Amino acid sequence: MTNPIGKSSWILCVSGSGIANNHGVRDIIPSHFPANSVGIVLDDSDTEWLVFLPGQNQQFYINSEHLAEIDIYQTGKGFESKICNICFVLKPMDEFQVNQTDAKGRKTRRPSCNICRQDIDRRAIPSRERKLSQRLRPKKGTLWQCPICRKMGIVGVNVKVVADHDHYPGRWRGFLCDSCNTGLGRFKIGENFLRNAIAYLKEHEITN
Ligand SMILES: [Zn+2]
Ligand SMILES: [Zn+2]
Structure with missing residues (x-):
């Protein structure tokens, strides 16, 4: 089993489907996850690449045609899109709430996307x-x-x-x-x- 921790072979999964790899056992039917999920390439020796998606905490075999290069340093503050710290999906900036404005008047946005934040806020106290x-x-x-x-x-x-x-x-x-x-x-x-x-x-x- 390849450990993704410490690796930086980031890739963008443009389509939201792949075949889950459960401890070396391939699923029979494809699974779905959010399109534009960001993952780590573990094996690129075949037409289907083995990719670990931190947002799903799961490895998937994904057709390499559905994968695109991503420069993770061209995301976040000052760029058009940002990787959510919970779902690891690359999303447009406006899908992250403005948190505060810094000393130079630049907007700082929350690290979790609006969808992931909804899940956090829903746990209200009776x-x-x-x-x-x-x-x-x-x-x-x-x-x-x-x-x-x-x-x-x-x-x-x-x-x-x-x-x-x-x-x-x-x-x-x-x-x-x-x-x-x-x-x-x-x-x-x-x-x-x-x-x-x-x-x-x-x-x-x-x-x-
Ligand atoms: Zn999210
Ligand atoms: Zn105390």
Whole structure:
């Protein structure tokens, strides 16, 4: 099995179909994926090339006539199209929301396309969970301690207390300081990122 990590043989899959390769076993019928998916060429020795599509996390045999060269450095800011960081589809700039405008007045766009972002935003928190967290929120002016970093603060004075929600089952978990809430959000708990982070730190721990 060829590992795509570390490779830079990028290709553009113009048509959205190919035959999936499941651990060396070819599917019988073709599968469909979004047209203009960007992938890594693993094998180009036949008329059908073996391509890994990160957006699908899957290898496909694709007819080389349906593949086109792509210069990944001619995409993104300042260019006409951009590769989404979730689906890895090359899309026109206007399919990415404007995030902010930088100091020079240039627009910065979100790294995920509008379709992929819809999936993120759809995981809303039910209102009963919101009401519950509002009722139990620590009182303003009281001494409070964050359950993660253990830092103490005066609520609403020198610490910002945030209601922490689990977006996957859609429920309220507890209260955290603003900093820990942002940190936890980056680790996307539902996806085991935090466990991976601990394993990574352990692996690189200096043992003496
Ligand atoms: Zn996308
Ligand atoms: Zn904290």
